[in-house]
Amino acid sequence: MPKIIKRAFIIIIFTLLAIMTAALYGALHDQISYSISPEYFTKLKFQQFGLNEYGLGSDRMNAAVVGILSTWWTGLFGGLIQGLVGLIQPKEMFWKSVFGAIIRTFIFAICLGLLGIVLGWFVISEFNTQWLIPESVIDRKAFLTVGTMHTSSYAGGLIGLMIGIIYQVKLKIKYKSNSL
Template sequence: MTRLFTALMLTALACVAAAVFGALHDQVSYGVAPDYYHMFKFDQFAIPRDWPPRLGAAWVGVQASWWMGLVIGVPVFGIGALVVPTAAGLRRAGFWAIALVLGLTALASATGLLVEIISPTPDGIWWTPDGADVTAFRRAGAMHNAAYLGGALGLLAGLVLVIVAGIRARRAA
């Protein structure tokens, strides 16, 4: 298998992993703040009103997250294909990179929730719809915003990981 084909397959896998992460993440954030979905996300993502709410939250998560696999995968695995000398080495580094990104994203999301619990956002900074549970709504929003920050950190960490894997492989050769 060529490194280019491996990079493309890893990018596709990253999109699937991001979609699954999004579906699971949104199950947690739905539990934190159902209003976040019923008063915001379901309309934003055109979720039919007759869908079960948990299914709707999962579908929101898929739609909101799958593309992060492209945003992260294209540069990480594209550079990986250039610096890691074998397809097998790129596959190994790629699986680790996907796991690292998912872990950092989950950690960032949990940190966002924890920060919002410990030090709530002052009124007037974030939009909240009338009638929403403002505290819960902000907590779910903090989780989502922090998850995207975690993805950005994961992009950088993934780049470092594949570059180091390439350097080590070339030194060992």
Template sequence: MKKISIIILIIFLSITVSVIYGILHDFITSGISPEFYTKYTFFNFGILDDYSRPFNGNWVFALIWVGFFSTWWFGFFAGLILAILGLKYNDLKLILNVTLKSIMVIIGITLLFGVFGYVIAVLNPSEIIENYNFPFEIENKIDFNKVRKIHNFSYLGGFFGLMIGTFNQIKNKW
């Protein structure tokens, strides 16, 4: 019963950390390119239903909505994997300690990959966005591309971080 409780706690903590990261990530990147959200992300998350209509809603709520729904599933998935792998330890404190460190590794690597995506976009600002096939015109292609790269690299970093966190959890490198 105690191990089931620790699994639930780890999953809850993992979801919470992922959602906080996602919300902060969206607040930061929306400052770089609000257009990425108003013409792309808000439409994908059902906040807007027409590309040509301006966004007149609550910006903070919309970013929280997007940040939550774009990351909770990863937190659940990562938490479940790490919690199950943590069951190999008999001490509940050790399970929690090792697993929380793995979650922090995932977040750290995700953040590093996002920064790397930003640096790549800054170093290559002339990249033309013509292969995205959007049904709308992008007004500020450079900033839109920065945020697109940050998001793509962050997802890649999350999966890479999960692999490293999982490997370290299995090998108990902590």
């Protein structure tokens, strides 16, 4: 089998794994989010995703569905991008390079999501600003904390994607200098 076909197959596998990991991350992320602010889901997200009419019955399950639908696509793009960048590697470094880059992406998403909780609770929620919050929200602080957590997680994923690319380029440079 030609090298490019093998690598394309591996990229597809990595992308599928990244999609599944991102979806699982989203489901777990939104369980934490729901624990902090059920209103974020019942008064915003369930409406956005049409789960008020067609949900699974349980708010916890619906929160998991929101998480999956909100994140699977980040795994698609992240897995594809890191896989394509990994093509710069020699065959013996390809797996390590792509896997390491994807792991870095998820670590940054997790860390910035956790930082978002802290920022949301202690900083953002203290601003006396007219945020776009449904009028019926009772716990404004928790609602803003979860919103900040979600935004921070996406930012972490994007930063992690860039860090993963840098990691792969540095790995290539290191490998090339060791080969000389």
